[in-house]
Amino acid sequence: IILRTTTSVLFVIPWGAHWIVGTTDTDWNLDLAHPAATKADIDYLLGRVNEVLVTPLTHADIDGVYAGLRPLLAGENDETSKLSREHAVARVAPGLVSIAGGKYTTYRVMAADAMDEAAQDIPARVSPSITEKVALLGADGYFALVNQTVQLAEHYGIHPYRMTHLLDRYGSLVDEVLAMAAGKPELLQPITDAPAYLQVEAVYAAAAEGALHLDDILARRTRISIEYPDRGANSAEQVAHLIAPVLGWDADDIDREVSTYQARVRAEIESQTQPDDKSADALRAAAPEPRPQLLEPVPQDR
Incomplete structure (x- = not known):
C-alpha cells in the first residue's frame, strides 16, 4: 500500500513475516548517531494507516520500531x-x-x-x-540453488523452510555459512528467543561479516532487534556466548556486551514512549555505547 499524507509518503510493505509501515519524514536536529522514534511518530503512522485498514492496528501489534536519517541536498526549501x-x-x-x-x-x-x-x-x-x-555477493548461482532447496535441506539436516530462509539471506554463500556448523550440530538449532535465525548465523556474522559487538549482530547482521517484541534483549546472552570464542571474549567481555545491549534496548523502548524528539533523544543518548570511540571528542586545534 502506498499512500500520500499531508507531510510524507506512507508505505505498507510486506517483509518476511512482518509488515513495515513508514515513514514520518520529519526533521531531526539532535544526535546523528542514534535517531529516536517518539510516541508522536508512532501515533502518526498508526493514525494514517488506520484510515485505510478494515481492522485497525494498535501499539500492541508493533513488534519493533527503527528510525534512520537520510542525507539530503540543501535547497531553497527548509522542509x-x-x-x-x-x-x-x-x-x-x-x-x-x-x-x-x-x-x-x-x-x-x-x-x-x-x-x-x-x-x-x-x-x-x-x-x-x-x-x-556485476552480481551482488551471493547472487551468482542463487536460482540454481533455489531449485535444490529440498535436497540441500536434506543434506544439511534442516527443514526446507530453514534452507529457504538461508538462501534468501546469503544466496550462494549458504554453503560457507553452514560449513561453520561442521562437527557442531548444535549450531544448526535456532536461537532460543529468536527462532527465525539459526545459531550458526550469529557465529558467521562474527567470523565472516565483521561483527564486533552484540548490536552488530542483533540489529544489523540480523534483524532480531526489530522482529521480536523484546528487541533481542532475551537473545543477547545466548548470542554473546556463541560469538565469544570467535571474538576472543572472556566472561567480563560477555557480561559487558550483554548489559550494554540490554540497557540500549531499555532506553530505546522508553524513548518510544516520549512525546517529542528532545526527550526521546535524551533517553537514547544516555544509554551505554559499545563503541566508546564514537563518544570521544574530536581533537581541535587551539
Whole structure:
C-alpha cells in the first residue's frame, strides 16, 4: 500500500513475516548517531494507516520500531519532505571528488557517476563502468540453488523452510555459512528467543561479516532487534556466548556486551514512549555505547 499524507509518503510493505509501515519524514536536529522514534511518530503512522485498514492496528501489534536519517541536498526549501533525494557529484579539486545526497538503493549509479568524475584526473583511458553487470555477493548461482532447496535441506539436516530462509539471506554463500556448523550440530538449532535465525548465523556474522559487538549482530547482521517484541534483549546472552570464542571474549567481555545491549534496548523502548524528539533523544543518548570511540571528542586545534 502506498499512500500520500499531508507531510510524507506512507508505505505498507510486506517483509518476511512482518509488515513495515513508514515513514514520518520529519526533521531531526539532535544526535546523528542514534535517531529516536517518539510516541508522536508512532501515533502518526498508526493514525494514517488506520484510515485505510478494515481492522485497525494498535501499539500492541508493533513488534519493533527503527528510525534512520537520510542525507539530503540543501535547497531553497527548509522542509525535508521537499528536498531532493538525488545525489550530486562534484570535482572539488584535482584528484578530489565529492559525492553528496543519494540513497542506498541507488549506490551503483552514485559510484559510477563518482568514478566518471574521477576519471578526468587519470591520464590513461578509463573503461566504462560495468557495475550494472556485476552480481551482488551471493547472487551468482542463487536460482540454481533455489531449485535444490529440498535436497540441500536434506543434506544439511534442516527443514526446507530453514534452507529457504538461508538462501534468501546469503544466496550462494549458504554453503560457507553452514560449513561453520561442521562437527557442531548444535549450531544448526535456532536461537532460543529468536527462532527465525539459526545459531550458526550469529557465529558467521562474527567470523565472516565483521561483527564486533552484540548490536552488530542483533540489529544489523540480523534483524532480531526489530522482529521480536523484546528487541533481542532475551537473545543477547545466548548470542554473546556463541560469538565469544570467535571474538576472543572472556566472561567480563560477555557480561559487558550483554548489559550494554540490554540497557540500549531499555532506553530505546522508553524513548518510544516520549512525546517529542528532545526527550526521546535524551533517553537514547544516555544509554551505554559499545563503541566508546564514537563518544570521544574530536581533537581541535587551539
